[in-house]
Amino acid sequence: xxxxxxxxxxxxxxxxxxxxxxxxxxxxxxxxxxxxxxxxxxxxxxxxxxxxxxxxxxxxxxxxxxxxxxxxxxxxxxxxxxxxxxxxxxxxxxxxxxxxxxxxxxxxxxxxxxxxxxxxxxxxxxxxxxxxxxxxxxxxxxxxxxxxxxxxxxxxxxxxxxxxxxxxxxxxxxxxxxxxxxxxxxxxxxxxxxxxxxxxxxxxxxxxxxxxxxxxxxxxxxxxxxxxxxxxxxxxxxxxxxxxxxxxxxxxxxxxxxxxxxxxxxxxxxxxxxxxxxxxxxxxxxxxxxxxxxxxxxxxxxxxxxxxxxxxxxxxxxxxxxxxxxxxxxxxxxxxxxxxxxxxxxxxxxxxxxxxxxxxxxxxxxxxxxxxxxxxx
Amino acid sequence: xxxxxxxxxxxxxxxxxxxxxxxxxxxxxxxxxxxxxxxxxxxxxxxxxxxxxxxxxxxxxxxxxxxxxxxxxxxxxxxxxxxxxxxxxxxxxxxxxxxxxxxxxxxxxxxxxxxxxxxxxxxxxxxxxxxxxxxxxxxxxxxxxxxxxxxxxxxxxxxxxxxxxxxxxxxxxxxxxxxxxxxxxxxxxxxxxxxxxxxxxxxxxxxxxxxxxxxxxxxxxxxxxxxxxxxxxxxxxxxxxxxxxxxxxxxxxxxxxxxxxxxxxxxxxxxxxxxxxxxxxxxxxxxxxxxxxxxxxxxxxxxxxxxxxxxxxxxxxxxxxxxxxxxxxxxxxxxxxxxxxxxxxxxxxxxxxxxxxxxxxxxxxxxxxxxxxxxxx
Numbered sequence: 063x064x065x066x067x068x069x070x071x072x073x074x075x076x077x078x079x080x081x082x083x084x085x086x087x088x089x090x091x092x093x094x095x096x097x098x099x100x101x102x103x104x105x106x107x108x109x110x111x112x113x114x115x116x117x118x119x120x121x122x123x124x125x126x127x128x129x130x131x132x133x134x135x136x137x138x139x140x141x142x143x144x145x146x147x148x149x150x151x152x153x154x155x156x157x158x159x160x161x162x163x164x165x166x167x168x169x170x171x172x173x174x175x176x177x178x179x180x181x182x183x184x185x186x187x188x189x190x191x192x193x194x195x196x197x198x199x200x201x202x203x204x205x206x207x208x209x210x211x212x213x214x215x216x217x218x219x220x221x222x223x224x225x226x227x228x229x230x231x232x233x234x235x236x237x238x239x240x241x242x243x244x245x246x247x248x249x250x251x252x253x254x255x256x257x258x259x260x261x262x263x264x265x266x267x268x269x270x271x272x273x274x275x276x277x278x279x280x281x282x283x284x285x286x287x288x289x290x291x292x293x294x295x296x297x298x299x300x301x302x303x304x305x306x307x308x309x310x311x312x313x314x315x316x317x318x319x320x321x322x323x324x325x326x327x328x329x330x331x332x333x334x335x336x337x338x339x340x341x342x343x344x345x346x347x348x349x350x351x352x353x354x355x356x357x358x359x360x361x362x363x364x365x366x367x368x369x370x371x372x373x374x375x376x377x378x379x380x381x382x383x384x385x386x387x388x389x390x391x392x393x394x395x396x397x398x399x400x401x402x403x404x405x406x407x408x409x410x411x412x413x414x415x416x417x418x419x420x421x422x423x424x425x426x427x428x429x430x431x432x433x434x435x436x437x438x439x
Numbered sequence: 440x441x442x443x444x445x446x447x448x449x450x451x452x453x454x455x456x457x458x459x460x461x462x463x464x465x466x467x468x469x470x471x472x473x474x475x476x477x478x479x480x481x482x483x484x485x486x487x488x489x490x491x492x493x494x495x496x497x498x499x500x501x502x503x504x505x506x507x508x509x510x511x512x513x514x515x516x517x518x519x520x521x522x523x524x525x526x527x528x529x530x531x532x533x534x535x536x537x538x539x540x541x542x543x544x545x546x547x548x549x550x551x552x553x554x555x556x557x558x559x560x561x562x563x564x565x566x567x568x569x570x571x572x573x574x575x576x577x578x579x580x581x582x583x584x585x586x587x588x589x590x591x592x593x594x595x596x597x598x599x600x601x602x603x604x605x606x607x608x609x610x611x612x613x614x615x616x617x618x619x620x621x622x623x624x625x626x627x628x629x630x631x632x633x634x635x636x637x638x639x640x641x642x643x644x645x646x647x648x649x650x651x652x653x654x655x656x657x658x659x660x661x662x663x664x665x666x667x668x669x670x671x672x673x674x675x676x677x678x679x680x681x682x683x684x685x686x687x688x689x690x691x692x693x694x695x696x697x698x699x700x701x702x703x704x705x706x707x708x709x710x711x712x713x714x715x716x717x718x719x720x721x722x723x724x725x726x727x728x729x730x731x732x733x734x735x736x737x738x739x740x741x742x743x744x745x746x747x748x749x750x751x752x753x754x755x756x757x758x759x760x761x762x763x764x765x766x767x768x769x770x771x772x773x774x775x776x777x778x779x780x781x782x783x784x785x786x787x788x789x790x791x792x793x794x795x796x797x798x799x800x801x802x803x804x805x806x807x808x809x810x811x812x813x814x815x816x
Contacts, residue, residue: 139679
């Protein structure tokens, strides 16, 4: 009988222990690692912390998955994900070879870094925004700079110059955690001189007037990669499916970097069914936007400053109560929101910005939150 | 109405076109890209080219997927894939923190390169074996060396020295395309002095006596990462699920490099059901091994030299007929096998080795192949 291996198996071998950790790339040794929002696996939580859609996906998705479950799963999936690309190409009015599917848009971001950014080169992204961009740069051995933002979340004067000299610029639009959108004119000023502009539209469907790839038609279109996910608007965070839209020259190169079979037969089936049911997605979007308006009003009444949002979450700051305390008090009531703190932010990158990012849930979930806040503030 | 974007959209802008391709990292520009075996999407093919299992996965897998389809797919999956790790840890007699699940074992290989191998460093792997190792090194900006093999697929004298100086050594055991296994003693001689040894057990379950993590108990255990996949023995190439087994110090570091949610709720459910049904996997393994014996005998009768195999495929060479012609003749009959040609192989890395790698299908599929060969040779 073989002994079970546990953490202490090599404990008498301390030198070797030291040795192994030092085999990691120095960039990886230094890395803290990206910490996603908490994902409690037990039930009973009002989960408003990771911008998931509170509504289920289209019923067609369930049927498509069950059908795929009895398809030949012993065979590899289609490495080019042809069917999904055809469907997405109709929606975005591009040819299918402008589409690259991925295992979540996080994988698309990873592929972008690995395709275009060499060790020592520098990327840039607005700050505060999605922290993962910086983590991915660090893994790649690259550097990153923050594009400074004014208090109203417009770009501060220094942003343009930093963006212009970067190898890759990431801009989430709408932005997280703020929920605001920047205009195409503002974005055009951030196109790198010799680099790739990534327009991260993870929350794009929640806008009043969603983009449909128009950005690619501008003179900067060939340098631009739009990233999209089915996690948010299509209620499919669980299946990990995102995609890039860009000129075929870009897609072809990125395809060399991705794993051959990066999407699986089940998630492909689910994604195809979801993107084909636009009315379902639109209905949920409208419900979320309506609830968002109601929550924003309540939060204002409780003394919060609420940033107008084009996404499925609200960024709010309170004039009196410390945000970390509010977060903890809500957590004690089994309500999870996201407390976020950004050091060295602001137009001069020398202020601390913190606040609460609250995902828009169902009306019932938001009532639970409002009732809790009533007792607290 | 927005015009549809197609490949010619920027055609009057040739300078810009040139400019964009040159934005890729030089390593990616040089890259040919790994070319997986053909995956015809239409039916009617006898597909014996990508080492898929010809039998369906456990019926429990179908049920688990349909159940997961009605679970909250709007929520992110468990980023640590706790349930699968617990199941795999029982099977391999290690603690759950020795297990890292991935989106196919190809993703695990990618994470290994990105975790341990810096640009300019060098990896090594037997040649001929899995060509993807070299592609992943190139993407990472790393170099690779081939470990030379004798005609009988044992390691040639130069192999040990190359392996010892490498940052990472990959050894598939059983090997592909040859199907042979190397002994633990042979493998021990290939452990790098200051590097990671990756024991790729994609085909490990087809061995007469499969490993169950024993290799990790040796004095080289802390430097070793075993990779496993559910694509082959568990008939689940379609769901993309593999995992690494290694000391927690290694797993913890690799976890920083992987995407947070690299496995999806559906494939996790399928993987848990599959690994829990060991009798199903064993039954299919036995059927495959029996068919393998029968095919090997037939191939010998047709004048092939057949390498004894511990995997779900056979490597064979013909004494008279050119292998590429045999491949084409079979393809005309809608039978796909894998024609493989390796330049600069052999003990001195100066010979050309080619042959056919034939996946073991059902008895019916193998009869189709045998009947075709009867007409051909």
